[in-house]
Amino acid sequence: MGLFFLTVATLVLLGGCATGHPRGSPTSGFGETAGGAGGFPGRHADTAGAAPAPLSCAGVALPLDWPDLSAGDEELLAPLLGCSPAEFVQVQQRVDMPRLVEALEDWGAVRLGALGPVRDDAAPAL
Numbered sequence: 001m002g003l004f005f006l007t008v009a010t011l012v013l014l015g016g017c018a019t020g021h022p023r024g025s026p027t028s029g030f031g032e033t034a035g036g037a038g039g040f041p042g043r044h045a046d047t048a049g050a051a052p053a054p055l056s057c058a059g060v061a062l063p064l065d066w067p068d069l070s071a072g073d074e075e076l077l078a079p080l081l082g083c084s085p086a087e088f089v090q091v092q093q094r095v096d097m098p099r100l101v102e103a104l105e106d107w108g109a110v111r112l113g114a115l116g117p118v119r120d121d122a123a124p125a126l
Helices: 002-015 073-080 085-092 097-103 106-114
Strands: none
Touching: 073 106, 097 106
């Protein structure tokens, strides 16, 4: 019986069911360009020379002066509270996360960490 399961597992892995490229990847063959593993947006579009899109969460644009590191925790966290985990990751790509974490009080940093994964360079400050 154990040999049967080992054979099936080997065939599944060799067949690509468990190890294939995620939908939306350039080699997936599905023709989709958005979405990747875990619902995070794909990075397949050619964005060379394009102006960065305004930061937004849940369809609401973040204030142009955000983050104002001299503001309190509520003002710093308020724009992020509506973010999906994917949006939260995208916002972090264009924000100095270590400085943002340092500007928060302890409880604010805990709330920030609860929103989703935090960039590696900001994790030690948490």
